[in-house]
Amino acid sequence: MTDETAVVGGGRVLTGAEAIREGTAEAMRCDPRVVIMGLGVPDPKGIFGTTLGLQEEFGARRVFDIPCSENAVTGIAVGMALNGFRPILTHQRVDFALLSVEQIVNQAAKWHYMFGGKMRVPMVIRMIVGRGWGQGPQHSQALHAWFAHVPGLKVVLPVFPQDSRDLLLLSVQDDDPVIFIEHRWLHGVRGRFDAGEPGLPLGRAAVLREGKDVTIAAFSTMVLEALEAAKRLDADGISAEVIDMRCARPLDTETLLASVRKTGCFVAADIGAGCCGLASELVSLVARGAHTALRAAPDAITLPESPTPTSPALSAVFYPRAPHVVTSVRRMLGLSVDPDIFSVPEGVELDKPDPAFTGPF
Amino acid sequence: MDPRVNIFRTLLRIRLVEEAVAEHYTRWKMRCPVHLSIGQEAAAVGVCSMLRREDRVMSGHRSHAHYLAKGGDLRRMLLEIHGKSSGCSGGRGGSMHLVDLDAGFHGAVPIVGSTIPIAVGLAFADKLAGRDNVTAVFFGEGATEEGVFCESLNFAALHGLRVLFVCENNLYSVYSPMEVRQPVERSITGLASAHGVGASQADGNDVDIVRGVAEKALRGVAVSPAPKLLLLDTYRWREHCGHGFDNHIGYRTEEEYLAWRERDPVRMLRERLVAEGLLTKGVEDALSSEIGCEIAEAFEEAEGASFPRAEALFENVT
Numbered sequence: 001m002t003d004e005t006a007v008v009g010g011g012r013v014l015t016g017a018e019a020i021r022e023g024t025a026e027a028m029r030c031d032p033r034v035v036i037m038g039l040g041v042p043d044p045k046g047i048f049g050t051t052l053g054l055q056e057e058f059g060a061r062r063v064f065d066i067p068c069s070e071n072a073v074t075g076i077a078v079g080m081a082l083n084g085f086r087p088i089l090t091h092q093r094v095d096f097a098l099l100s101v102e103q104i105v106n107q108a109a110k111w112h113y114m115f116g117g118k119m120r121v122p123m124v125i126r127m128i129v130g131r132g133w134g135q136g137p138q139h140s141q142a143l144h145a146w147f148a149h150v151p152g153l154k155v156v157l158p159v160f161p162q163d164s165r166d167l168l169l170l171s172v173q174d175d176d177p178v179i180f181i182e183h184r185w186l187h188g189v190r191g192r193f194d195a196g197e198p199g200l201p202l203g204r205a206a207v208l209r210e211g212k213d214v215t216i217a218a219f220s221t222m223v224l225e226a227l228e229a230a231k232r233l234d235a236d237g238i239s240a241e242v243i244d245m246r247c248a249r250p251l252d253t254e255t256l257l258a259s260v261r262k263t264g265c266f267v268a269a270d271i272g273a274g275c276c277g278l279a280s281e282l283v284s285l286v287a288r289g290a291h292t293a294l295r296a297a298p299d300a301i302t303l304p305e306s307p308t309p310t311s312p313a314l315s316a317v318f319y320p321r322a323p324h325v326v327t328s329v330r331r332m333l334g335l336s337v338d339p340d341i342f343s344v345p346e347g348v349e350l351d352k353p354d355p356a357f358t359g360p361f
Numbered sequence: 362m363d364p365r366v367n368i369f370r371t372l373l374r375i376r377l378v379e380e381a382v383a384e385h386y387t388r389w390k391m392r393c394p395v396h397l398s399i400g401q402e403a404a405a406v407g408v409c410s411m412l413r414r415e416d417r418v419m420s421g422h423r424s425h426a427h428y429l430a431k432g433g434d435l436r437r438m439l440l441e442i443h444g445k446s447s448g449c450s451g452g453r454g455g456s457m458h459l460v461d462l463d464a465g466f467h468g469a470v471p472i473v474g475s476t477i478p479i480a481v482g483l484a485f486a487d488k489l490a491g492r493d494n495v496t497a498v499f500f501g502e503g504a505t506e507e508g509v510f511c512e513s514l515n516f517a518a519l520h521g522l523r524v525l526f527v528c529e530n531n532l533y534s535v536y537s538p539m540e541v542r543q544p545v546e547r548s549i550t551g552l553a554s555a556h557g558v559g560a561s562q563a564d565g566n567d568v569d570i571v572r573g574v575a576e577k578a579l580r581g582v583a584v585s586p587a588p589k590l591l592l593l594d595t596y597r598w599r600e601h602c603g604h605g606f607d608n609h610i611g612y613r614t615e616e617e618y619l620a621w622r623e624r625d626p627v628r629m630l631r632e633r634l635v636a637e638g639l640l641t642k643g644v645e646d647a648l649s650s651e652i653g654c655e656i657a658e659a660f661e662e663a664e665g666a667s668f669p670r671a672e673a674l675f676e677n678v679t
Contacts, residue, residue: 069515069516071478072509076482078482079480082479082482085486107470111468116449118462
């Protein structure tokens with residue numbers, strides 16, 4: 001993945017990881033009720049750099065490690081949220097958070113509703129999606145669709161450093177539980193960063209690039225692939241609108257449908273599996289809400305229906321990339337597809353986020 | 362009123378409420394599962410009578426006794442079980458989701474063991490905020506088979522939290538007996554002490570004994586903040602879920618049931634108080650009559666109250 005997001009001009013440039021750390025520190029400075037807890041939070045690596053220095057600034061009472069007890073600690077965070085705190089709980093992979101699904105789905109998501117509005121559960125659960133360098137079947141799952149299925153949860157997937165910080169602040173300020181899905185490959189991506197009020201509210205999608213021929217709506221790293229695809233399509237005279245969905249729940253149907261009504265073609269691109277996934281959900285929304293505008297059948301770009309392979313040879317063909325998006329759009333428009341489009345340029349290794357990376361995660 | 366007569370009154374009130382729920386159930390107006398506390402009242406009353414109002418209680422699926430013993434509002438409980446909008450959870454929870462924050466009853470859920478870590482979280486928040494509230498969490502012995510129980514013991518011990526884990530062992534997880542679930546040579550108190558949590562076992566049907574062990578545990582917690590576990594042996598009289606009896610279906614014997622009925626928590630205290638000259642037939646009749654009126658009025662209100670409006674479907678949906 002190339003460093004597409006670095007912006008020249010005003011403001012600071014931070015990595016995604018630095019932006020999450022900045023956002024966490026801002027939230028903690030603004031509100032003494034905010035605490036951050038999780039396996040490795042205060043350790044020397046600090047959750048890929050996202051929590052470095054926090055314990056030094058805010059002390060061990062507000063920044064602390066936990067036992068390997070994901071389910072209990074999630075319940076403990078619920079209890080803390082019910083009793084005056086605003087905990088941020090971190091998981092180094094989504095896959096570990098599965099141990100706590102009971103507390104997330106049955107308890108955190110329901111508490112406000114099932115006790116007649118008497119209590120609220122303001123908590124943020126950070127889950128990191130791994131990819132490449134042999135992450136394999138249990139270190140790379142993108143399961144935001146699971147959580148988005150549950151009324152009572154909010155699910156956000158920031159892409160750019162600025163948005164990572166903005167959505168983290170908004171998630172911490174939210175009175176309800178928010179699942180904050182980070183992609184490991186976005187931790188190293190650099191981008192413009194400004195403090196100040198978050199731009200878009202939680203639940204709003206961002207139109208990153210306007211276009212008139214096709215709408216590409218994407219989640220997480222697929223937003224970067226969509227932007228790259230749009231650039232390549234543009235070179236061929238095809239104007240693609242790219243939407244960063246930002247949140248899987250609530251979904252910004254309005255922005256999505258307005259775009260499709262304008263372009264008449266739709267491609268959804270997600271980092272998760274296809275069946276019952278977010279890309280299917282977007283296609284469904286478009287089919288129900290904008291079918292008269294469609295000039296062609298919509299498409300969904302997702303992971304193949306297999307667990308994540310570990311071998312670099314297999315992971316290279318496992319993840320969809322910009323060429324998949326380009327192919328989808330060209331077919332949709334009845335255009336030919338270059339048979340060499342999927343060939344990998346010399347020196348590019350698809351199981352690494354960037355050429356400088358040497359593993360392990 | 363003598364404090365122990367007041368304890369008797371609380372025991373009797375819970376018994377009469379639960380019997381009234383059972384009796385009214387076949388009107389089919391209470392359209393949610395009910396897990397009645399009959400037979401297990403002494404554990405709830407004994408522990409809650411030793412807590413302060415500002416102390417906190419959480420519970421599981423069989424929570425009516427805990428809610429009432431902590432001072433939860435009876436009217437709002439019956440309204441809730443009837444699915445009415447003025448119920449303690451607005452009709453969104455039912456019997457398995459009781460709450461009364463004013464009384465310090467912070468909620469109950471039917472997923473076995475799930476309030477245990479949440480209670481630990483309440484206690485952790487109290488510690489971080491410098492408050493000395495105690496949180497008591499009630500659960501059945503089945504919950505000690507959940508991983509989250511051990512995780513919660515570990516966390517509470519690690520952080521020295523003021524948590525009273527109260528395990529009511531009624532011998533059955535639904536219809537599954539202890540011998541198919543837990544090794545006989547390993548005790549539940551042993552599980553607790555292995556996690557660094559001081560534990561004691563007591564007769565959960567004798568409210569005086571429960572009060573004694575609860576007082577001792579709470580005194581320890583007050584002196585040096587640390588979790589404690591009480592294992593209280595008791596027995597559910599009625600069916601696991603519902604208003605009837607289920608001895609006939611073959612998972613336990615009538616003899617076992619009758620032996621436990623001999624150890625009726627209400628009767629045991631009544632006989633003791635009568636022998637000590639603290640309770641007379643006249644006083645008990647007056648208590649029963651007063652409680653009976655309160656229950657009758659609460660049922661009348663619950664049956665007559667309005668349901669949530671259809672437009673309120675999305676109320677408190679975020």
